[in-house]
Amino acid sequence: MLAQEGSRGLTHRAVDAAAEVPTGTTSNYFRSRRALLEGLVERIGERLAPSEEDLRRRESAEPGPPLFADYVRDIVRRLMADRDVTLALFELRLEAARRPEVAAVLGAWQRAGFDADVAFNTAAGLPGGRREIALFHYAIDGLLLDRLTAPIDPDSSTDDAIDALVAGLLR
Numbered sequence: 001m002l003a004q005e006g007s008r009g010l011t012h013r014a015v016d017a018a019a020e021v022p023t024g025t026t027s028n029y030f031r032s033r034r035a036l037l038e039g040l041v042e043r044i045g046e047r048l049a050p051s052e053e054d055l056r057r058r059e060s061a062e063p064g065p066p067l068f069a070d071y072v073r074d075i076v077r078r079l080m081a082d083r084d085v086t087l088a089l090f091e092l093r094l095e096a097a098r099r100p101e102v103a104a105v106l107g108a109w110q111r112a113g114f115d116a117d118v119a120f121n122t123a124a125g126l127p128g129g130r131r132e133i134a135l136f137h138y139a140i141d142g143l144l145l146d147r148l149t150a151p152i153d154p155d156s157s158t159d160d161a162i163d164a165l166v167a168g169l170l171r
Helices: 012-019 025-029 033-048 052-059 065-081 083-098 100-123 130-148 158-169
Strands: none
Touching (some): 012 025, 012 033, 052 065, 065 083, 065 130, 065 158, 100 130
């Protein structure tokens, strides 16, 4: 709903219609708009989480910029693989700028994800700390927004952009 209609289109009734369930079904599970948003954020997190296989593969890899580039590339791959989920996430972020209740729900989820990225980076012995991870998040957000909307340079390679970001931030 968010990817197609924007945040104003996210209503209990619209979710019922999209899911082809009787009117009122969604409100039985999510009593308020905040509960609906919390459920949505949780589901986005589940859909964007790395696979156990990807995590195991990285555990045995040599720490360094190539592993970090692989990690960033995987994040971008997961975000690009399900365009609607990523657009919904961007829509939530825009709505968070206008509505404090959305900012509260989304902010807690984003901080937890950021902290998990920092913990992974530290545990894996990868270069960079909180500052570098934050800079990568900012860069990835911009790269994804570009790729999902109206690309500045549609012929450029996403992998090349990631490699340049890693090289520039992890000197």
